[in-house]
Amino acid sequence: MPDLRGKVAIITGASSGIGKGTAVEFAGLGAHLALTGRNQENLQATADACVEAGTPRDKILLVTGDICDDKVRKNLVDQTVQKFGRLDVLVNNAGISYLAGLETTDMAKYDKLMNVNLRSVVALTQLCVPHLAKTRGAVVNVSSIAGLRAVPIVLAYSMSKSALDQFTRCAALELASKQIRVNSVNPGYIPTEVLKNAGLSEEQAAQFLEREKSNHALGRVGEVEEVAKTIAFLASSDASFITGAQVPVDGGRHAMCPR
Template identity: 40%
Template structure:
């Protein structure tokens, strides 16, 4: 069997959700640098435009993925533009601290709609095209998908669900030649904490506590996380499926 090179990402069509900031922005740019054609998906068109600035290979699609019809529209946008789909990166998600005493139906629903339902519907919409290309799905989980998060149990549970979807889809879709893996980053510099509505003082406290717990002594950088998304999506990674790769500076070991 011939070994494929990373250059095989050239001309591949990649959908990256949550592309307006953080890991999603870094991933969209990294895939474009590798020669792929990228559909960057996010809610805010101005943020997406910042992602695509200077990257002509990145096309944009604004969507609220909590809308059940949005996944079909995302996949249609990629197919209408390029006629194929090779890689789906399910990166969009929401982080929310929600202690049990403050748990609400709407809070749980919002977390699972974006973190579990949306990637499921995107994968379903992409499936016929991934079957044709023998493509790959990469889900973005979290180190808290498999370690406790006191005060954020439902966020952790939503990521645990995504990891179990990854394993199950990997077995289900293997006969179609589709690989399914997940990347589980630890605390990474992004706008996620601010987007969760936390005040700046609380954000700074959380960051200090993260650094104190992480054996390598720092939070992650979106670019280094994106590097591993490319590796999981690379067609040269021919025999890896159903795996959850944790990149968290050793946090899960503590």
């Protein structure tokens, strides 16, 4: 089991889904947490779950806001370092999806998605590098199977995740001299609010879920906890010789052939 006792971690998009699951997993491993998200009520619920998992409430910092906002990002990093005196882990998890192909993509929505999924990641990582260098820390980017395989019905999302994987590789090489490790996880389909937020009805999401089971070699979709445990591993010293990697957490979906 990874050991994150006393490690300070920033987790974006922590108010739901994989971000919330990762926060709770880190809490159970002894981490101190700086959590950010747009929904204050949901973010507080995440904090409550982290307390139940083992992190004292005074070792949890909540910063509510839009990660695309320069001031929110700076405030997040500044408050984290001020409160805890250090930064060991950055988990870039915040992300959105948008159902559209090339001919139906709305460019305003495209720009928003790229801002959340990519630009904000680069900008926040920039702010964190000086602090991560002091602790020889780690960055874990939450990508997607869509970064490894073409998914045309989510053109912009697939593009953003592919670019995120390239950012992971480039940043890993650039930051290796500072002993900062940078890796990605690439989940397959994980039941979260992403599909609903992307515009699918509950019925459509359920149909998608059932169809996706056969697209994963293990015959099922994944669980948030399975992704969270992989993120915790990559963030910990157990992964001390891993950097620049894209780790599929997808039940073998990346290895499947069209059929």
